[in-house]
Amino acid sequence: MTGSAFEQALAAIATAVNEELAKLMPMVEGPEGRVVEAMRYAALDGGKRFRAFLVCGGADVLAMPRTQSLRVAAAVEMVHAYSLVHDDLPAMDNDDLRRGRPTVHRKFDEATAILAGDALLTRAFEVVADPATHPHADIRCSLVSEMARAAGAAGMVGGQMIDLRAAALGLDAQGLERLQALKTGCLIAFSAAAGAILAGNPTAQAKLAAFGADLGLAFQVGDDILDVEGSAADVGKATHKDEAAGKATFVSRLGLEGARNLANQLVSRAKNHLDGLGTGAELLKAAAEFAVNRRS
Amino acid sequence: MTGSAFEQALAAIATAVNEELAKLMPMVEGPEGRVVEAMRYAALDGGKRFRAFLVCGGADVLAMPRTQSLRVAAAVEMVHAYSLVHDDLPAMDNDDLRRGRPTVHRKFDEATAILAGDALLTRAFEVVADPATHPHADIRCSLVSEMARAAGAAGMVGGQMIDLRAAALGLDAQGLERLQALKTGCLIAFSAAAGAILAGNPTAQAKLAAFGADLGLAFQVGDDILDVEGSAADVGKATHKDEAAGKATFVSRLGLEGARNLANQLVSRAKNHLDGLGTGAELLKAAAEFAVNRRS
Numbered sequence A, B: 001m002t003g004s005a006f007e008q009a010l011a012a013i014a015t016a017v018n019e020e021l022a023k024l025m026p027m028v029e030g031p032e033g034r035v036v037e038a039m040r041y042a043a044l045d046g047g048k049r050f051r052a053f054l055v056c057g058g059a060d061v062l063a064m065p066r067t068q069s070l071r072v073a074a075a076v077e078m079v080h081a082y083s084l085v086h087d088d089l090p091a092m093d094n095d096d097l098r099r100g101r102p103t104v105h106r107k108f109d110e111a112t113a114i115l116a117g118d119a120l121l122t123r124a125f126e127v128v129a130d131p132a133t134h135p136h137a138d139i140r141c142s143l144v145s146e147m148a149r150a151a152g153a154a155g156m157v158g159g160q161m162i163d164l165r166a167a168a169l170g171l172d173a174q175g176l177e178r179l180q181a182l183k184t185g186c187l188i189a190f191s192a193a194a195g196a197i198l199a200g201n202p203t204a205q206a207k208l209a210a211f212g213a214d215l216g217l218a219f220q221v222g223d224d225i226l227d228v229e230g231s232a233a234d235v236g237k238a239t240h241k242d243e244a245a246g247k248a249t250f251v252s253r254l255g256l257e258g259a260r261n262l263a264n265q266l267v268s269r270a271k272n273h274l275d276g277l278g279t280g281a282e283l284l285k286a287a288a289e290f291a292v293n294r295r296s
Helices: A003-024 A033-044 A050-061 A066-087 A110-129 A137-151 A156-169 A173-199 A202-229 A250-272 A279-293 B003-024 B033-044 B050-061 B066-087 B110-129 B137-151 B156-164 B173-199 B202-229 B250-272 B279-293
Strands: none
Touching: A003 A033, A003 A050, A003 A066, A003 A279, A033 A066, A033 A110, A033 B156, A050 A066, A050 A173, A050 A202, A050 A279, A066 A110, A066 A137, A066 A156, A066 A173, A066 B110, A110 A137, A110 B066, A110 B110, A110 B137, A110 B156, A137 A156, A137 A173, A137 B110, A137 B137, A156 A173, A156 B033, A156 B110, A173 A202, A173 A250, A202 A250, A202 A279, A250 A279, B003 B033, B003 B050, B003 B066, B003 B279, B033 B066, B033 B110, B050 B066, B050 B173, B050 B202, B050 B279, B066 B110, B066 B137, B066 B156, B066 B173, B110 B137, B137 B156, B137 B173, B156 B173, B173 B202, B173 B250, B202 B250, B202 B279, B250 B279
16 A cells, blocks of 8 residues: 555545534534634644544444444544643643644633533543444443543543653653553554444454554654654644653653664554454555654 | 431432442552542542432432442532532632632642543543443433533533633623523433433433423522522632622522522422422422522
């Protein structure tokens, strides 16, 4: 598979999930409409939609209908968007810029940003639990459970907590790996496995989740490399921030060469997990390559 | 039913839901444990557990097992606790004191408070979706959907958004009623109706939800009256705050007498919704009386 075939698929899914998100968060009349505006601002525009791609790509491997996978993809992107909105807050990373635009608390205000994040997270579960996502309630409940596990204190939020304490903890490469496995890996693993949950296929679910976990880590190592090598114009946010903040990254812990080696190992391990899933998995393999070879 | 019989039932459910919450949020080793500590600090201690009482009381009316209703009650209390943690943040109400103790961001820090709220909300959905809550997945999905609807932008978060803008909007009594219906009414209505969702009984669900909506509003009118009449020692938080902040309340809009009349009307309407649910509903009627006659 060529890189450009992958990039076309990524772009097509990004367009489709943007439309799905817009439909799932219609504008609202009345004074509470402001929070919906902020939700839409946070979730509708920009982003590679890499998690949505993984949901749809994984579901395609198992021939699950796009109507189903797009709803789950939209829910995952809501969770991802909420985490960015809260992460950007002054009390957290204090970022003014996200994807080249003012962050939600800069565009609106801090209170609205807190509420918009809360409502995005809530809406994500509502979307997944809705019968439109899958005719079988047990499948929808599994999606809710797994998404909650990936997003909660034993997953993404746990990773964010460690991240806040990372400087004080003085993490080595292993500690950093665990931080990232929780902070970004769990939701990416859920994204990759969601199609197999839709299909009710536990064997494929385990393979795709393992693929996603390695891929997620590779993606983060790629992020750290980009922070050193990328330009702000390409990346769409401030680069060289980690270094300036004295933050532990895979590059600071392993060196640039060591980080590149780790990323390559992870990508090849990720691809191995896909063995036995047929030629439909080629696109996911290309996604793994992208995780470490992207420019933004 | 005597007031003290109701108070005993309330206290018994509070004890039971506290134990359930402690079990559902076990301490965690590792650096992410701090967020779990903050979740426990926010959710385990204090509070009347009025929402938990409504869940269990409503479920009792329909003879649903306490093992099921306590899990839903715990989930609702997690959602309630998360909303208080975020509401207390400096960018929102900026409160230092909650139930006579430092608020989460004062006890821990702001970032930890944001994350603890996020994780409580996430855990609530995880708990409800778990097969331990009810053997039928369609029931669990309904609970997830209804809880999300009650908590999200069309419910609690929408109400919080209006609340933030209330001063600028210059709300009249009707606008205030809608604010409170969203901010507190939706989750209280869900709490009251949850037992009927567990029972798969749509008729009882509609009655109990209508009861809960009126009760929720009565409760809020009661809060406004308490803010004027109560002492900080009884209420466990600063009183006369609304007045000092020039905030629109039912008392400021309707006068103390008008607010008392509204509360009484709501309570009697709330109780009428319970007609036809048998003698098991007596305890819920006592809860409605409590909403407007409490001292804290």
